[in-house]
Amino acid sequence: MILEKIKSEGVAHLSYMIIDGNMAAVIDPRRDIDVYLDLAWQQGANISHVFETHRNEDYVVGSQALAQATGARVFHGQGGKVEHAEPVKEGQQFEIGKARLSVLETPGHTFDSISLVLADTTFSDDPIAVFTGDTLFIGDVGRTDFYPDRREEMGAKLYDSIxxxxxxxxxxxxxxxxxxxxxxxxxxxxxxxxSTLGYERRNNPMLQLERDEFIKTKSEEHHYQPPYFRKMEELNDKAPGGRALPQVKAASPQQFAELVETGMLVLDLRTPEAFCGAHVPQSLALPSDVLPGYIGWLVSYDDELGLVTDDPASLEDELRGLYRLGYENVVAYLVPGTTAWEASGEDYATIPTLSAGALKKRIDDREDFVLLDVRTLEEYESAHIAQARHLYLGHLPDQMDELPRDKPIVTFCGSGKRAAVAAALLRRQGFSRVENCLGSMSAYQNLGYATTTE
Structure with a gap:
């Protein structure tokens, strides 16, 4: 019996594959399914079962694509009907060779949430592992805010499920x-x-709470719901098929410039330092490790996208990340990169940067500027600069008019990455006096400067 964990970076998604003999099952597959097909081929196994622990909100599932490629049956909790799957209920069992998967209905995160209990029947019917979906995490529990008017009910269901x-x-x-x-x-x-259930029972902070306190805590939690969640729910009701990544044109600087002129949105995936130093005018900065959490706030699914990266070897990974989030309209990437763009004579833009020490001096000198902190509310409340104005990055496009255009704006986050995104957004909307504080809160605190929680 083989149990493989497949991690999808960016969205931090974990899927699993169980193989025993010539049979295999996949739990919560991602959209790009080659990894599962390759594993099955290597082990001489056939994928016969695909399970979804719930309808996902943060990535596109690959269940239908796997079913089309392998003939596997797809299963989903009966609490939520989806077009592509057969409903399952409490107590149903599935044999994958000598492995047995038993269904537990574990609502709370969603009404359709299920967990799958694994037993090795060669030795015993006792459980050896459980796949919990978004019900129970390592160190945390699932969020319960997808039903705003029923938060207490969902908190109670989650507690009871766990x-x-x-x-x-x-x-x-x-x-x-x-x-x-x-x-x-x-x-x-x-x-x-x-982890194990015993370790979580003893050490997971949420599992130390009594039932009423657990429900109260879950009811009062603050979570952001990116607009793309609705798109994911729409896609995952049907689970799109197909296996191929989008075909993307390699564009010279001249070709890339022509596409920009016709309305292509440029996503610059490089580091904040590189982006601020020189970028294609009107580009949107989205460093690779920031992109999965924020593209859904900032980029429409209808936009034609052009990618800029100085590491061509990373392009396939970038495309996979976009594909998993439902972004298929990528039409070009700049070759061989921004150096070629600059050498071609095309215009380029820059964004001034500011060190944490220089920022502190401006504050001490009482200069008149806006320090814009674009971190999450939880980050801001845990520690922030007293003079900072908080505006969550995901909300910036809709709340930009609240910012003054007659004052310099310094963007600020945890490290300077999200601040680069904010600076690019502001510049795209005509804010001309924008700077990015590289290092941001990490640098500010490492220099020993005072912050506040008030």
Missing amino acids: FNKLLPLGDGVQLYPAHGAGSVCGSGMADREF
Whole structure:
């Protein structure tokens, strides 16, 4: 019996593949399914079962694509009907060779959430692992805010699912959730991706709360819901088929410039330092590790997209990341990069940068400027500069008119990456006096400068 964990960076998604003999099952597959087909081929196995632990909001599932490629049956909790899957209910069992997967209905994150309990029937019917989807994470539990008018109800369902169904499986049972640290589905997840139910029962902060306090905490939690969540729900009701990544044209600087003239939106995936130093005018900065969490706030699915990266070897990974989020309208990438753009004689833009020390001096000198902190509310409340104005990056496009155009604006975040995105957005909308504080809060605190929580 083989259990493989497949991690999708960016959205911090975890899917799983169980192989025993010539049979295989996949749990919560991502849209680009080659990894599962390759594993099955290597092990001489046929993918016969595909399970979805719930309807996902943060990435496009690959269930239908896998079914089309392999003839596998797709299963989904009966609490939420989707066109491409057969409903399953509590107690149903599926044999994958000597491996047995049993269904637990574990609502709370969503009404259709299920968990899958794994047993190795060669030895025992006792559970050895459980795949919990977004119900229970390592270090955290699932969010319950997708039904705003029913938060207390969903909090109660989540508590009961965890304490009445999952934890009784046994302390030694291994835990396999659908997300790891960095996911928008939970803010308190541990960096490690291995745990047991017993460890979580004793050490997961949320599992130390009594039922009423748990429900109250979940009801009052603050989460952001990017607009693209609705698009993911729409896509995942049907689960798109197909396997191929979008075909993208390699464009010379002249060809790239012509596409920009016809309305192509340029996504610059480089570091903040590189972007601020020189970029294609009107580009949107989206450093690769920031892109998954924020593109859904800032970029329409209807936009034609052009990519700029100075590492051509990373292009396939970038395309996969966009594909998993439903962005297929990528028409070109700049070759061989911004150096060629500059050498071609095409115009380029820059954004001034500011060190944390220089920022502190401006504050001490009482200069008249806006310090724009674009981090999450939780980050801002945990520590911020007293003079800062908070405006979450995802909300910036809709709230930009609240900012003065007659004052310099310094963008600020945790490291300077999101601040670069904010600076690019402001410049695209005609704010001319914009600077990015590289290093931002990390540098400010490392220099020992005072922050506040008030």
